Structures are given as structure tokens and as C-alpha cells.
Amino acid sequence: AQSVTQLGSHVSVSEGALVLLRCNYSSSVPPYLFWYVQYPNQGLQLLLKYTSAATLVKGINGFEAEFKKSETSFHLTKPSAHMSDAAEYFCAVSAPGWGKLQFGAGTQVVVTP
């Protein structure tokens, strides 16, 4: 079975500071990993995904994530936070033969001036 754990339900960052959102996964097979973002009153939007190609994955809006098998992690980073990054971020896992996504609990990001 697959599962993800997101450390920190709320993260506050200053504008211009590094954004780091943590995601650890558990999977009995090589996983596919996803980061989604949800802005207020909107659906979930894909930021980036790892599907067994390059371990460093670049996404939209300046975000990137690195797949580390040894640490079973897929942490999301952005070098410099912008006010528009305030949203909820979800890590999710899937695997070959699985059609569904298993989501983490989400991390709410607040950006302060």
C-alpha cells in the first residue's frame, strides 16, 4: 500500500524567504509522486510530479522537488516566497497499477510581508 505524510499542517514564511514543505512517502513499489496546490475556492492544481525519470523535478511558479529514495522523501522547495504562494499544498502518491491518488493531510502556507 502507499501513503504520504506531510510534516507541518501550517507553515509561515516571510516574503522572499525559502519555502520548504516536507513530504515522506511509504510505498511497496516504486512510487509516482505529485505536489498539488489549492488556492482559495479553487480546485487542486498540479505543481509538479515525479514519474521515475529525473529525481529533481521542476514545476510551475518556481517550485521544485527532489525525489530521495534513501530518505523516502519528496520535499517541495521554492527559493523565494511570493505573496501569491499563499495556499494549501498537498503531496500525493500513486504507483504502477494504481489509478488513484493517496493524499497527505496538506500544508497551509502563509506568506508574511
Added chain:
Amino acid sequence: EPEVTQTPSHQVTQMGQEVILRCVPISNHLYFYWYRQILGQKVEFLVSFYNNEISEKSEIFDDQFSVERPDGSNFTLKIRSTKLEDSAMYFCASSPGTSAQETQYFGPGTRLLVL
């Protein structure tokens, strides 16, 4: 850019009533999903649908739930007799193919409140 749409955005119903949540997936997509998120909890998978039949369902998706693709564009989730615990945000998603690598595109959700 094509997007998944859902109606209504909000629905309030009385316990025991039937509700139908509607979704219009992206037009050339083949695989459809329903997820839900109870307030303060994780987004949970309910059901996936492909080629006019259910591919997979979770233990949440009991006999009170059903899905249908009544025409070439709509994808619906019906809850026959709503319970208080069905109150949640319901998300529809679609993907272009059946591979687990495929991106799932989500709609904005329907917030269901059962009184």
C-alpha cells in the same frame, strides 16, 4: 485552457435526501474520479471510472453512492440517502489516460452540507 467544471458549487440538503453532484470532465479525457475532503481531513479517493464502468472504489463508496456518465460530457455522483457524515467537499477529476503517471485534473469542488 480546458478545465474540469463542477455544479453546484454549494449544496445544502436534509439528511435522507438524494443529491446528485455533477461534473464535466475535460473533453478528450478517458478516466474519471471522485474524491472527497471532510473538513479538516485528508482528500480521500472514492471511485474511479473508465469505459463506462467503475474501475476501483474505496470502502467509503458503499451502496449509497453511485456514479454515471449519462451522456458524452457529464459525470455524476449520486448519494441516495444522505447522512450527516457525508458533509464534505467533493472533487471530480479526470485524466487523459489510464496510467498512474497521468496527471489528474481537478474541478473546483462541490461543498455539500447535510443537515
